[in-house]
Amino acid sequence: MKLVDALIELLGRDAVRQDEADTAGFTQDWRGRYRGAASCVVLPSSTAQVAAVVRLCAQHGTAVLPQGGNTSLCGGAVPDEAQALPVIVSLNRMRKVRSIDAANNSMVVEAGCVLAAVQQAAVEVQRLYPVSLGAEGSCQIGGTIATNAGGTGVLRWGGTRDNVLGLEVVLPDGTVWDGLYALRKNNTGIDLKHLFIGAEGTMGIITAAALKLHPLPTSHAMAWFAPTDPQAAVEVLGLFQARCGSQLSAFEMMDAHQLNLVLAHVPGRRDPLTSPHPWHVLVELSDTGDSAALDQVLQDVLEDASEKGLLGDAVLATTEAQRAALWEVRHSVSEANKKAGMGLTTDCAVPVSAVPAFIAQATQAVRAIVPDMPVAVVAHLGDGNAHFIPFYSFAQWNALPDQEGAAQAVRHAVNDIAHALGGTFSAEHGVGRTQLAEMRSYKPAVELRLMHAIKRAIDPAHLFNPGRLLPPE
Amino acid sequence: MKLVDALIELLGRDAVRQDEADTAGFTQDWRGRYRGAASCVVLPSSTAQVAAVVRLCAQHGTAVLPQGGNTSLCGGAVPDEAQALPVIVSLNRMRKVRSIDAANNSMVVEAGCVLAAVQQAAVEVQRLYPVSLGAEGSCQIGGTIATNAGGTGVLRWGGTRDNVLGLEVVLPDGTVWDGLYALRKNNTGIDLKHLFIGAEGTMGIITAAALKLHPLPTSHAMAWFAPTDPQAAVEVLGLFQARCGSQLSAFEMMDAHQLNLVLAHVPGRRDPLTSPHPWHVLVELSDTGDSAALDQVLQDVLEDASEKGLLGDAVLATTEAQRAALWEVRHSVSEANKKAGMGLTTDCAVPVSAVPAFIAQATQAVRAIVPDMPVAVVAHLGDGNAHFIPFYSFAQWNALPDQEGAAQAVRHAVNDIAHALGGTFSAEHGVGRTQLAEMRSYKPAVELRLMHAIKRAIDPAHLFNPGRLLPPE
Known part of the structure; x- marks a missing residue:
């Protein structure tokens, strides 16, 4: 048949x-x-x-x-x-929430559950599933696990890998591994779930997951401030971590060029500060206690930073509407950049301490290829993850004889800088097929060899998602 | 030669x-x-x-x-x-701290560094390396990684696996894998470090590690209270998590029998409460802010719990000396149990919500083997990790014809209960060689098969730490 x-x-x-x-x-x-x-x-x-x-x-x-x-x-x-x-x-038809155990802070869901539905099911028992990202209204939990999705919650709660307790997986030979352990501790051999998290479907099909839940934050405090430069932003981050690290839930940086693109291309967005500044940070504290205490801590740290000469201006959100408006500026980045030109988005991470050097050196590197090339920077600074985005105007881009080659050369120059600083070319987006050449460029031979050995051990016929993740041997 | x-x-x-x-x-x-x-x-x-x-x-x-x-x-x-x-x-001679990057909250250390020295090196830059356990004065960081060591910090900061950013490993063929990435995000293929964490030396030799550091807590609040029973303790844990989950750094439970063993066998230890109670919990909050706020939260939650009828009595530590005295009671458990008789320590974890059922059913199970057998319970309740300890008196033990067989039967009965509740027979101590039979009893065949496949892929000659972790196929 x-x-x-x-x-x-x-x-x-x-x-x-x-x-x-x-x-x-x-x-x-x-x-x-x-x-x-x-x-x-x-x-x-x-x-x-x-x-x-x-x-x-x-x-x-x-x-x-x-x-x-x-x-x-x-x-x-x-x-x-x-x-x-x-x-x-x-996995579209596998959307059941199989169980929720609030006292254990865990839930078991099928892989086809949309991320937003998982978040909502957690909220209904006063818990938080902390992975949050732009596509959460349509991406599925199985896909976020297969790609180890990042997002804005990583600084406080870790990425997807840190929030998966167990998995159910159909292996390449068709056997089912029921590893839906909902345990905080389990020291009984190789922790097999890590073979499938981030493997992008090359090792089997994730059909269900046991997820880690957290207490639902009930209070938030938020500010927008202008650090004098990226190094000052790193130092202010350090002040927040020393004073209230366990409440710090976002520390998102962008440069003036990125902010101006948002203001120019997205109707209704306003500069949170009253005068222009070269760098901007959105900082958020979240906790289960009361808001007044959080606001006070936020203000104290910003005053301390100001006295140390680390920032030019700052504004605290005092209403829910102001808080939403600040997040809207941050969330408008993708929409603005789509209209602004041909942005060559990169996804590097480096040690947090190396972010200032990365931005400076990457700017030089792309301008050695395209003089005066505009760049926008939007960074999850607390994770060392800087989306460094060189721009072609649409006119420049359309005039290029080899667009893909040009884009690749610019991106590779940025990735070279990250690599030299101990960083990575893919912090949260994964490899798929667009980054296979970068895998070959940057991964040590011994790592590729180990990954191929694991792949052969689990999928000897090489039938699962071929042509992704791993460049051919 | x-x-x-x-x-x-x-x-x-x-x-x-x-x-x-x-x-x-x-x-x-x-x-x-x-x-x-x-x-x-x-x-x-x-x-x-x-x-x-x-x-x-x-x-x-x-x-x-x-x-x-x-x-x-x-x-x-x-x-x-x-x-x-x-x-x-x-690894005794490899004890260098290679680098510390406070701004990145990371450090790179050689595998032979003693855990306490790693903790101390972090404190010197106002950071915390949060893995803490009884053997910290002599165990080495490489060993804690190879065994994915647990301890008392897991509830707040996760176990060893959660605090390793990267590894340097000598593989079984003698090549060196330099995976000392000090990154918060890196989505470039299989996360190879997880093949070595918890593998107990069967996949290669860890020679160095990049570790995750945290802000150093500067304030603490602590109390000792008597929940009416284990279910009440789980509910009080939930109250703490809802109110101040991000500050909760310890939630250690013991039963009256365990407390009495400490009071009877360790000179200088005193009952923290003024009258006898069947169950006891030590709870600690830690943060980077000020202590007065923490004390207030602790008191509020305990008053709430008292109004709900969840506890019999409670006492707050108001001085550093009182705080130390409470920890001393907890830390005297091993010493007391060594003197009290032949304790058959087990290391099960179950979902937190299932801990009360586990304790009740395990007690029945061991008494079906040895009528009236005394049991002591000391649990990292927030992790679902209950050390359930049936006791033989020394006289009983010495009269047993087959000591090892008897001990194994009692422990196996306890592990059976944990397994039926979705739990594990080894939460934090690992497998080594003493738990090989339990690996065979409880691990699904598909898991053992996957582990053997990985082992063959990485150590085809089967030379690394044979006879540990994995029962022969």
Whole structure:
């Protein structure tokens, strides 16, 4: 029997999609940059069905491409131009919250649950699932785990990896690993979940997860201030960590160019400060206690920083509306940059102490390629994660004979600087297929060799998400 | 050339120990329970020397046993009775703090650094390395990483795994993996450090680590209270987490029997409360702010708990001396239990919500084997980690025809209860060789199979710490 027919027999006709009209949403990424063909798209409803699908694919030697909400920024979730067409396994129909244990601060959810729904289910029992990012309304929890998604909560609560207690995974041979341990401590051999977190679907399909929950913050304090330069921002971060590190939930920096792009291109956004400054920081404290105490601490630290000459101006948000307005400025960055020109977004992380050197040296490096190239900087400073964004105007970009080559050269120059400072070319977006060349450039041979050895041990037929994450040996 | 001669040529005679007088401290564990013979003990001074030792051992097909401070509770650090004698590689001479980056909250240390020295080096730059445990004066950081050590800081700061940013490892073929990344975010493929954390030396030798540091707490508030029962203790824990979860640094529970053993066997210890109670909790808040606020929160939550009928009595420590006295009661448990009889310490973790059921059911289970058997309970309640300790009197113990069999049967009955509640038989002590039978009993076949596959991929000749962690296939 042909594989597609066997899949229809297994799942029913409605759960196997072949027509282009039915599959377009799965074979093309949300920005329309990447697309490829698939043998079919299947929509299993249970872990047992996923396992049966994988066994059929293994029998037929057909590649398997697990897909969550299809929000990858690296082309990791859709097929490429490979001749052997994969079966796309969508987790869309596996959206159950299986259990919540508030006293244990844990919940078990199926992989297809949308991140925002997971957050909401936690809020309903007065708990926080702290992973938060732009795509949270459509990305799925399984995809965030497979890509170890970052976002704005990392400074305080860690990234996705730090908030996963256990996993249920269908392995490449179709067996199910039930590792849904909801334990804070478990020292019994290799911690297998880490083989699947961040593996981008190359080691199996995550079908469910036990997640770590946290007390729900009930009070917030927020300010916007202008550090004199990135080094001053690092020092103010240090003052906050020393005084109230356990309440510090955001420390987001941007440069004047980035702020001006937001003000120019997004209606309704206003400069939080009354006069221009070269650098800007949004700082937020969150806690389960009362707000007045948080406001006081925030004010104390900013006064201390001011006395030390580390900042030019600062404003505290005193109402919920002001707080929302400050976050809106930060969240408008992507929208503004899309309108402002061709921004070559990078995703480097370096040690926090090296962020000022990274920004200075990366600016020099891109201007050695394109003189006077404008750059915007928006950084999760507390994580050392700086999105350094060189810009072409649309006119410049359209005049380029080799756009992809030019973009790659500029990005690579930025990544070179991060690498030399002990940093990484991908802090939170992952590898997918767009960063395979950077994997080969920067990863030590011994790391690639170890990753290939693990891959062979778990997926010897090399059927899971081929052409992603790992450059061929 | 014989291996030992080649090692002497490589390291010098002083760094290769063969005489029994020189090797006894390495071939026998600190409690004198386990011992075995080794081909020799080597004391390399650098990563390059470790790599050269490993290459020589690989050439000779000789097993390698990495050793830190030799403080394992599971016989994991000393040779067993295997006929093929291993080379013990001690990290004693690799004790350098290579670098500290306070602004990045990170430090890089060699594996032989004693844990207390690491903590102290952090304090000198006003930072905290939060892993803290009884053996901290002699265990080495490399050993704590290889065993993913737990301790009393897990509730607030996570375990060892959560506090390692990067590793330097000599792999079984003698190549060096330099993975000393000091980054908060790095999404570039499999996170290889997790293959070595908790692997108990079966995958290579950790030679250095990049560690995560935290703001140094400057204020503390502490109380001792008597919850009406374990369920009430879980509920009071929930009140603390909701009100001040980010300040909660200890929540240690013990039963009256455990407290009475401390009072009876350790001179100078006093009951913190004025009348007897069946259950006891030590709770501590820590922060970087001022103490008065912390004391107030502590008092508020305890008053709330009292109004809800969750506790019988409570006392706040108002001086540093009182605080120290409360910790002393907790820290006297091991000393008391050693004198009190033959305590069969177990190391289970279950979901926090299941701790009351675990204690009740485990008590029934052991008394089905030994009627009226006394049990003591001391639990890191916030981690769901309950050391449930059935006792034989010394007279009973000495009269047993098969001591090891009896102890194993009692412990296994306790582990059965934890397993049925979704828990684990080893929360923080690891596997070593004493828990191999439990690995076989409780780990799903698919997990053992995955672990063996990883082991074969990284150590195909099976030379690293054989006979530990993984029961033979």
